[in-house]
Amino acid sequence: MKNVALHNLGCKVNAYEMDFIQQNLLKKGYNVVPFDEYADIYIVNTCTVTNIADRKSRQMLHRCKQLNPKAVVVALGCYVQTDSKGVIGDPDIDIAIGNNNKSKAVEIIEEYLAGETAKKVDCIIDINDVKNPCPYESMSIEKTIEHSRAYIKIQDGCNQFCTYCIIPYARGRVRSRRQEEILEEVRTLSSNGYKEVVLTGIHIGSYGMDFKDGSDLMSLLEEIDKVPGIERVRISSLEPGTMTKEFIERLKNLKKICQHFHLSLQSGCDSVLKRMNRKYKTADFTASVENLRKAFDRPAITTDVIAGFPGETEAEFEETADFIRKIGFYEIHLFPYSRRHGTVADKMEGQLTRKEKTDRVKKLSEIEREMTRAYEESFIGEKVSVLFEEPREIKGQSYMIGHTDRYLTVALKSDEDLKNIIKEVKLSGFLADGIMAGEEA
Ligand code: SF4
CATH class of the missing domain: 3.40.50.12160 (Methylthiotransferase, N-terminal domain)
Known part of the structure; x- marks a missing residue:
């Protein structure tokens, strides 16, 4: 062959x-x-x-x-x-x-x-042909090749047209995968031993907007929550427009939802958000985070931020830095603004130099480092559930590495193969940067 x-x-x-x-x-x-x-x-x-x-x-x-x-x-x-x-x-x-x-x-x-x-x-089809919109392309997996958690695609395409992003032109308009097809895949993955699924897509907040039967992201989550064998459900990324008070009210009733919410911010300054054509303001973002914190115990809030968007002044950048401190994220995926030809932002005035952008990323990553440490420290001495994923040698000793539902990375000294097992451990401190030490609970 x-x-x-x-x-x-x-x-x-x-x-x-x-x-x-x-x-x-x-x-x-x-x-x-x-x-x-x-x-x-x-x-x-x-x-x-x-x-x-x-x-x-x-x-x-x-x-x-x-x-x-x-x-x-x-x-x-x-x-x-x-x-x-x-x-x-x-x-x-x-x-x-x-x-x-x-x-x-x-x-x-x-x-x-x-x-x-x-x-x-x-x-190659014309993915942007609005007169003949393409349907959701059906695919299904039984196993994932590299991960112990399974990423499941629930949606394709995006209708948001953020000014820096080419993806709507590459992936076309929103099309959602039928709920029954997703549930079938979740059941198969469960019978193949997976305990955690992560719902992913290009813009999953738009899931269901193309359906006429009223099924939406929340009804999908409620159905996945009932699948036996699956113990954790993680949502890869949402925005304040989806993370409303009503959505959170129903979210908190789900038994398997991970207390880890990735809310895409991109900028903590309203004038920059407007130039990015993001559909929310910082006040909406704050409200989503406050509601999540009322509904869950210290949920991990993670985000993405672009530093050095065209025309971002020093004052606008400082607004973002202050906003990030105010929210207190667990982790931030920080990106220097990167030009993409064919986008609106690529033609904007006031492009920053590479140095200006990387300096801003550096400043934000210093803030992030402190916030990450403070968040992780708040769990020392507590018992947490860890889904173990892989063995790793650290400082000459054998450990099993895994993640909590808030996505803290935990190492437990063990010669046993705990892969794909969820186990309670007590957090005793740090083993290395970003790796918390666990002890038998
Ligand atoms: S950044 Fe995300 S929401 Fe915005 S256009 Fe790109 S894929 Fe859509």
Whole structure:
């Protein structure tokens, strides 16, 4: 059987789609080999979120023919979608498959290998055709390749059009996955031993807006909460528009929901949020966090922030820094603003220099470090449940590493294989930066 090498770039949705392709390849008997090895087929699942992501996608695609000049090179996904001409014209790429066609990737490759298709295969649809909107592309996984928790895709596309983001043009408009199909996948994952599922998508707050039967994100969460065997449900990312008082009232009744809420902020300054075309103000964000803190015991609030958005003045940046301190996040994914051609923000006046942006990221990461430590310290001496994931050697000793439902990383000294077991431990302090020490409870 042929050897296939896979490389995934970008987000958890891309990773889910690649897991699906890998699952299909394995079922058909292909050997999956590491990407830097000699293979007959190379598949690169590309990303286009920034100019750098485009460059990385091209680099990975061009590496394939260097590893085996006779290999079949398959380009998939977002970069293919936004630079279709470049990909189709690239002599190093044999098959180009855009978004909403990934579920057919293995069949397309096999037709190509059998000589049933043209020399160059182009499977790129117009994902932005509003007159003929594409349906949700059905895929389902039974196992995940690398994680002990399973990421489940529940939705695709985005209608928000933030000024810095190209994703709506690469992924198209919102389309949600049928609730029954998601529940079926959750049941399968549960019967395969998974205890935690993470709901993911491009803009999961929009889940269900394209349905006419009234099913929405909350009704989906309420159904997943009933699936036997699943003990934790995590939501990958939401915004204040979804995290309303009413939503939180129902959220707190769910037995399995993790007390870890990722609320995307991007900026803590209203004028910058407006230029970003984000659909909330800092006051809405504060209200969501306050309501979550009333409903849950010290929930972990995490977020994303972009530093150095075009035109961000020193005063606007300081507003963001103050807002971050005021909220008290557990963790922040900090990004220097990265230009992406084709977006509104790329053409804005007042682009900051690389140094200005990285200096701002540095300042925010110092604030973040203190907040993270303070949050973690507040749990020392308490008993917590940990889902163990992998063994790790730390300072010459064997530990099992896992996460609490608030996503604290915990290490427990153990020679036993506790992988995929949820166990109560007592937190006694820190073992290393970002790793808390657990003791048998
Ligand atoms: S919400 Fe904004 S940042 Fe997120 S995918 Fe949609 S357009 Fe991009």
